[in-house]
Amino acid sequence: MTLTQQDISREIDDERKEYLAAGEVRHHPARDYAPYRSSALRHPLHPPVTVHDPEAVELSGPVFGVTDVTETDADLTLAHAGEPLGERITVTGRVLDRAGRPVRGQLVELWQANAAGRYAHLRDQHPAPLDPNFTGFGRCLTDDRGAYAFTTVKPGAYPWRNHDNAWRPAHIHFSLFGTAFTQRLVTQMYFPGGPDLAPAGHPDTLTVHGYVHDGAGTPVPDAIVEIWQPGPDGDRSGAPGSLRRDPVTGGYAGRDGVTFTGFGRIATDADGHWAARTLPPGGVPYLSVCVFARGLLHHLYTRIYLPGPATDADPLLAGLAPERRATL
Secondary structure, X not given: OOOOHHHHHHHHHHHHHHHHHHOOOOOOOOOOOOOOHHHHHOOOOOOXXXXXXXXXXXXXXXXXXXXXXXXXXXXXXXXXXXXXOOOEEEEXXXXXXXXXXXXXXXXXXXXXXXXXXXXXXXXXXXXXXXXXXXXXXXXXXXXXXXXXXEEEEOOOOEEEOXXXXXXXXXXXXXXXXXXXXXXXXXXXXXXXOOOEOOOOOOOOOEEEEEEOEOOOXXXXXXXXXXXXXXXXXXXXXXXXXXXXXXXXXXXXXXXXXXXXXXXXXXXXXXXXXXXXXXXXXXXXXXXXXXEEOXXXXXXXXXXXXXXXXXXXXXXXXXXXXXXXXXXX
């Protein structure tokens, strides 16, 4: 039986309900997280062995120093003779301990797919181009503030075999060693941008947000909300290619950070909440909305009206009872 996104979303929802019912705070996911199919055969079957003298383990373990990491290791765009394809970005942050103090001189490693969503690895054989000028690995040491910085390119999304038509969104992998090798943390960083209809930094940007609940008032954590609208000048054409991925970068062809696309797609979070950043629509006082969710056999089409004189005069709203009009 081929698993679908709905199957996986249902499992994630069940796992979250069990976690909340247990009332125990866990800082790391279970090693055998069923919705992540690869974990089924890759998690340890035996509990960890308690080490009574962790410092002795460190004395016999590997070490590294400032001579092992060079200044150019943090720039993933300099590893080859040519320029890599894709949008160049700077990834920066700080490593802090639980008390908020900087962790100095610690090794931070990064690895990622290229701009087309493909890793430079023999096991990655999906039909996206390799970039001969991008390997996708870097490392650096944190400074006195616990800060690190990498220069790289924004990775693309890529398909994976967890379930039918499964795609992993753009992300970067991190490894942080802390003050000892036994403290190593491996995690990932994701990118915003799916909810952005408006160009970055536009002075008229507004945020539209809401919640998706089922008939019992329970949040729907796996819904997709799509918004489309005319631009501030009333133009309904949007940006060509705003729904089509660029075959090289993996990004949306019309989403260049300058052109208004008129379309956005947002996933709800664990509380059913979603938010989109856009511009006021010209010519009409509303945003058109489509909601996809498990259990909705037909997509739900609706509108979000913005306050103002044009909304008060809208013929559709004028024909509704006050209590129904208030829901829009």
